[in-house]
Amino acid sequence: MRPKAVRDVPAEDALPGGTQYSLKLDGWRALAFIRGDEPPVLQARSRRDLAPGFPEVDDALRGLPDGVVLDGELCAWHEGRFAFGQLIRSPKARARDGAQISYVAFDLLALPGHDIRDRPLRERWDLLTTLLTGAEPPLQLVMATNDRDEALSWRTALAPTGVEGLVAKGLDTPYAPTRQGGWLKIRDTDTIDVRVTAFSGTPRRPRTLVTELPDGTEALTSPQLDSRQAREVAAALADRIAAPIPHPDLGSVHPITPPTTAEVLQDPGRSPYLHFLRLRED
Structure with a gap:
């Protein structure tokens, strides 16, 4: 599911069921498939499996229940800000630089035995926050709020770290890849x-x-x-x-x-x- 680019941050009642605001991070979008005894898969938009290049995230995902599917962003952090360029380097090169990798989840698409994409975002988000209670890097939950003013304050305060902007989502919307306008992105650069x-x-x-x-x-x-x-x-x-x-x-x-x-x-x-x-x- 891909967000549509808009210029203005929507009001709290602008999207179906109200609006959730989350940070738009600077990384690689990837779906995470947890497969029990098999290695997890981090599927990029190109359908390439990114997991072999990020062993720390691979290890963290193995702690989740078999059958979980997440949507999120694979991010690198270096010298106090997001460092997109570190993602294309080898694990050894990143380790030499002291770069940290994290998979930041923002949606939950499946639980063991259950495809939940047709459930509203508010339900998926509640299940996701429960699933990741206590999670720490390299696996974590994205910062999100239903308060527009709070989201705007994050946008300003975190801009120096390389946060790209905000994503706005309707709390009553399902996860539908062909749906247009269910998610909106507000970027701070053109x-x-x-x-x-x-x-x-x-x-x-x-x-x-x-x-x-x-x-x-x-x-x-x-x-x-x-x-x-x-x-x-x-x-x-x-x-x-x-x-x-x-x-x-x-x-x-x-x-x-x-x-x-x-x-x-x-x-x-x-x-x-x-x-x-x-x-x-x-």
């Missing part, structure tokens, strides 16, 4: 997700990304990737780079097969260029 289809430069030193906007329009990133960004892009895309092909503006580019997703800052003016922020490998 970023969008785009598809990365190719890049200029070399496989070891990418320079400009060729992207596809949500409406299908092609757009380029500018300025050129800095050295840190280039290293991260090169490492993340190393196994999906194709032979170069001609491009009308960049001379030649290396296609990405399959394309991946990037988060960019869109120029509010008429410039067709985008400012690259990071790849979103989830």
Whole structure:
């Protein structure tokens, strides 16, 4: 279930049954499947299993009952703020940096023997808080409230930590992946997700990304990737780079097969260029 982007934080009575406000965290969205004696699965939006790369979360999830399914965000914390870049590093590299990983749950989709997605959020939330009573990192419950003023105070106070904004949900709504408008997200930056289809430069030193906007329009990133960004892009895309092909503006580019997703800052003016922020490998 994906939230719809809006600009304003809705009123407490704006959504069905009242509004729950929770923090919008900076991480990888993932469903957690608890499978008894089998290893847990952390399913990203791409359907890739993230659990093998996060052993501390894997261990924490094994303590939950067989048959539980959670929805949540896999987050990294480093030097007093959320550190999205740590998620693409190895467990050993994160340990050297002192980064901490946590799975922050915000919904409960199943209990042992029971699919509860059709129950209203208020019931799912009560069951989730009971299930995670006393839970501590690397498994924890998202901060949530039904008080709009309290949510706004969190948004302001926690902005320096990298919290992206708020998510608003109707307390009477079921968990329905095809439903539109059941969840709303209010971000504190005008970023969008785009598809990365190719890049200029070399496989070891990418320079400009060729992207596809949500409406299908092609757009380029500018300025050129800095050295840190280039290293991260090169490492993340190393196994999906194709032979170069001609491009009308960049001379030649290396296609990405399959394309991946990037988060960019869109120029509010008429410039067709985008400012690259990071790849979103989830």
